[in-house]
Amino acid sequence: MAKTLAEKVWDAHVVRRAEGEPDLLYIDLHLLHEVTCPQAFDGLRKAGRRVRRTDLTIATEDHNTPTIDIDKPIADPVSRLQLETLRKNCAEFGVRLHPLGDVEQGVVHVVGPQLGLTQPGMTVVCGDSHTSTHGAFGALAFGIGTSQVEHVLATQTLPMSPFRTMAVTVQGALPPGVTAKDLILAVIARIGTGGGQGHVIEYRGPAIEKLSMEARMTVCNMSIEAGARAGMIAPDETTFAYLEGRPHAPRGDDWDAAVADWRALRTDDEATFDREVVIDASTLSPFVTWGTNPGQGAPLSGSVPDPASFADPSERMAAEKALEYMGLRAGQPLREIAVDTVFLGSCTNGRIEDLRAAAAVLRGRSVADGVRMLVVPGSVRVALQAVEEGLDRVFTAAGAEWRHAGCSMCLGMNPDQLSPGERCASTSNRNFEGRQGKGGRTHLVSPQVAAATAILGHLASPADLSALPMTAGA
C-alpha cells in the first residue's frame, strides 16, 4: 500500500499493535532539558524504576540559564535549584548531560542536530513543543508532556494514536530576500493556529527542496504554531551532506547502509494525504505578526487589519483583544510600528545561518538610538563558529549585545525579559501575551527583518535600508 513519509516512519517504529488500543511506538532519541523532567525523574524514583535506555537519552540546560555572567552562581534560587535538580537526576540515573559552561550546551533543538544525533527516519521526542524542529531531517519528532517524558524514560516507548497527514506543497521559488521564516509565518496565517490540529505536516515541493537544512529546521520548528503535532521534510542530498561527518552520524559501512535506507524515506507517488494545502512561494514577501498568536500575521508591506473584517466571531474577538494588548490600531501600516527591543536567537532562528544573515544586514551599520538588540546564539558551538567568522564583532560594533547560548528572551524564563509595554521584534516562535515578559509585546520576524528593524527602529526589511548611508569604516 502506498504510504506517506510520516506513515513509513510510524510503521517502522510500531512495537505492538492491538485492536482498540493505541500503537506502542519505539522512541529512537529522547532529549531532556531542565524544565519538563524533574517531576518525571521523581516518578521513576517513587516507583523504583530506572532509565531503560540511557544510551538513547541526552540532556542539556537551556530554558532557565542566564546569558551573561555564566561563570557566577545563578542569582535566582528557584532557577538554580531546577538546574541542580537536573544535574543530580542525570548523575543518579546515568544520563549524559551538557550543562551550562560545557562546549556542547545550547538550545536542545540546536544541540541534537549539530551533534548528528537527529537522523532521517527516527522517532525523536522531548518535553518541548518545538521538538518538531527535528522533522527537517525526515524524522518523526514531536513534543510531549512530563507524564510522557517519564513513560519514555521508563520504557523507551509511547502509546500513541495515529496522526492524520497533511501536505503543505510550496510551489515556485522564494523571491530574493524572502526566508524560511517568512514562508512558515505565511503558512500559519493561511491555515490558522488550529489548522494542523491532529496532523503531521509534510512540507514538500520545489521551494522546500531548495532550502538549506537550517532553513528546513526553521520551517518544521513552527509546525506546532499551526497546531500540528509534527512537521517533516523528506531527506535528500542536502540532508545527507549536512549529516556526513558529524560526531554521531554513522560511519563507513554503517553510513552506506543508513543512506540506502534513508533514500526510501519519501511519500509514495500514489499515497494520499488527509489534507493538502498549496502555496505559491513566488507570491511571498517578508512577513511579520501584528497580534498575540502566530496566526495573526501579514506581509510587512501591509497594515494592521480591522477586526471587523474577520467573518468568524471568535477570530474577530481575538483580533480585538490582540489590538488592545498590542497597543495598535486598525489600518496602521506595519512599517510604522516602532520597537525598543530586538531579539535574535531561539530554536527557530538561532543557528549560524541566521546569525550570518542578520550580520550581513548590520555590518557597517548601527542599531538605532533607544533600541536594545540581544543576540543569543542557539548553542555554544554556534557561538564559537560566529566568533571564528567575526560575526560577534559585527554585532557588538553595531551596538547589539552578544550573549551566551540559551532560550533567553524567547520565553523570558531567565532574566532576559521585556518590561511591561516594551515592544520587541523577535526571531522566536511565539507572540503570546506576556511570553517575553509580563506586559511585553512581540512581533515575530525573520533574522533579516530583525536586523533591519534594529537599524531603523521600526519594523523594516533590508530593502528599506538602501537609502540609508553606511556609517564610517564600513
Add this chain to the structure above:
Amino acid sequence: MEAFTTHTGRIVPLRRSNVDTDQIIPAHWLKKVTRDGFEDGLFDAWRKDPRFVLNDPARQGATVLVAGPDFGTGSSREHAVWALQNYGFKAVISSRFADIFRGNSLKNGLLTVTLPQEVVERLWELTEADPAAEVTVDLVDRQVRAEGITADFDLDDNARWRLLEGLDDISLTLEHESSIAEYEARRPRYKPRTLRL
C-alpha cells in the same frame, strides 16, 4: 492517576479563543520541580484584572472551565494541566483543544471534553444567566448535561477506560516488556547512541 467517572459542578465561562499555555501558567512558574503549588499561577496575568472571570465571587468553587476554541495551544508544559487541577478544575470544555495539552490532561485525570462551539455558547449563556447553574460531565455515558442542554461527546474507548480506571500507563506498557526487547533486537545498527564518543 486519579480516576474520573462523572462530575457535577458550577461553570467558569472563559470567552476567549487561543488560550495558550503561557496564559494558563506563565514561564516563570515553571521553575518549580513539583507537580503541586501551581494554583496561584493559573491565568496569572489575567487575574491581575479584577474584572477577570476567575475573580468573580460568584465563580468561587466552580470546577468546570468552558472556553473558546483552540484551548491549550503552544508550549507542551504539563504544568498547565497541574495548575488547572491544583486550582480545583475537574474538567475543561472547548470546541477544539491543542493536541499536546489534551494528551497531558487525559494522562492526569483532567477531563477535556470537545463539544461544538454552538453548545459551548449555550453553556456560556446558561452560566452567565445563573452562575449557580450546574453542569454534569459524565464519562460513563460520554455526555454533558445541564439545564436544557444534553450533548454527547466523543472519547475513544481506550482513553475512556484508562480514565475510568485511573490506570498508570507505564505499568500497562511494562506488561509488554518482551515486545519492547524484541523490537530493540531488530533495530538497525546504524541508529545513533548518545554515549560520549
